[in-house]
Amino acid sequence: MNQKKLLIIGFVWPEPNSSAAGGRMMQLISLFQKQGFQVIFASPAQDSDFMVDLSEFDVQKESIELNNSSFDSFIKELNPAVVLFDRFMIEEQFGWRVSENCPDALRILDTEDLHCLRLARQKAFKEKREFKVLDLLAEEVAKREIASILRCDLSLMISEYEIELLTTIFKIDAGLLYYLPLLLKREAIPELDKLHSFEERKDFVFIGNFLHEPNWNAVQYLKETIWPIIKKQFPEAVLNIYGAYPSQKVTQLHNVKEGFLIQGRAENANEVVEKARVVLAPLRFGAGIKGKLLEAMQCGTPSVTTSIGNESMQGNLQWNGFVADHPDTFVEQAIQLYKEKEIWLQAQNNGVEIIKNRYLKSLFEVDFSKQIQFLLSNFKQHRLNNFMGELLQHHTLKSTKYMSRWIEEKNKRSVS
Structure with missing residues (x-):
């Protein structure tokens, strides 16, 4: 046959x-x-x-x-x-x-x-x-x-x-x-004790393909609105921005003094997300569900996103961090998630529950x-x-x- x-x-x-x-x-x-x-x-x-x-x-x-x-x-x-x-x-x-x-x-x-x-x-x-x-x-x-x-x-x-x-x-x-x-395969459920701990992680991270307009817009929003407020309240903060196909207009945003670092394509996306403490994804338009936020959960990395970012992702479960549409709230919750270990650990666990209940291939x-x-x-x-x-x-x-x-x-x- x-x-x-x-x-x-x-x-x-x-x-x-x-x-x-x-x-x-x-x-x-x-x-x-x-x-x-x-x-x-x-x-x-x-x-x-x-x-x-x-x-x-x-x-x-x-x-x-x-x-x-x-x-x-x-x-x-x-x-x-x-x-x-x-x-x-x-x-x-x-x-x-x-x-x-x-x-x-x-x-x-x-x-x-x-x-x-x-x-x-x-x-x-x-x-x-x-x-x-x-x-x-x-x-x-x-x-x-x-x-x-x-x-x-x-x-x-x-x-x-x-x-x-x-x-x-x-x-x-x-x-x-x-x-x-x-x-996701069952082995994608993170074993949190085998990942980098809260203390071992540092910096904020954004990751996304720059050919996708919502990602480029989110980076502009970070640069012009969100990051200046974070930097004012948290001067030592650093944001690493990774993504495939960065154009010249993207790389021109790189500014060491501001801690706003355009890193380009990540050789290993999971590695850079897993070393970061918090993922920032202030998406202002878009559709579908966001691979970058699911990847963050797999890496045990909590995230702060918008209602566009988490749309249809969590069901009736608690989010892997915070969801905020106003820039001041977004900043406040990003800094809180970065600095407060108990809140961070709870957010990390929330991500594991979302993966188990909503994204396993076996389901x-x-x-x-x-x-x-x-x-x-x-x-x-x-x-x-x-x-x-x-x-x-x-x-x-x-x-x-x-x-x-x-x-x-x-x-x-x-x-x-």
Whole structure:
């Protein structure tokens, strides 16, 4: 019997050491391999210096082209049982080709986070006004993203809040959505007595990929507003800022005298977070759940963040530190967490409880496997139940198809 195949079409090649998205993709690969799937990862992206070597994880790597019918013969020959689109932009590009050439393949979208939510919040922030959920209905990207979710058989969601938005604001059938947060192995539960103690740790730390706008904005906020207040009240304080892909505008913020140190990419992110006493993450817009804050919990490092930062992360459990949206409160709680050992230790324990109760792979893998098997066995009825999705598939397939064919012909003429 032939092994079932999973084709993942990636927006980029996975970089688990650069972003939570890269780590998330490797988790999904592992879940499907455990179900017995042979995994093929294809992407139109250029190779990068920090991409993972997929062959080490028994994953076949394939480069594909946008707007090129060579993909049609590739997927027809591959004949995967499941196709996973990494973000809605990839589903827009390749979904119609998958539907046309492998109509029986299960189509799954990994949203990463709800892009329209992140962009609507960013827009409201830049317009200096409060974000309202109805802003989503006016967000141009929402129309594309919701259409993509409807066209797929299942969309993987990492945030319960985003599921709530999709089902209430956009009236998406809950049967099309599946909650699957960032996943950790049992050995990721920190043994606190084996980590650096309160006394052995020093400095504040921020970590985040600088290509991600919410991270860059948070660093600007630290530099201009939060850090000057901390420094005034706590003159010996030092903040180390780590992140992949720092641009010149990031490195220009480095100031030894102010204790504001731009360190660039961390060779070992866990190591730098575990040596720090407190993580600062004053995120003012964004979506999804924050890999940097989950990583802090794994390292036994308490954090101070905003209500955007901890959104959908803790459930009904106590946070791994403090949550504050006003800069003065943020500063007060950051200094308190840094200086008061008992509060720090309690926050550290809170992080362990959050990991145990909300992020262990073992909590999700059996149910996820059942969900995939159910959809593989019942996809025809599942699609009949999703009439709006079938309607969009019908119309979008035609419009996207002819646009893509036009681009392909144009490209051929320009070459000849």
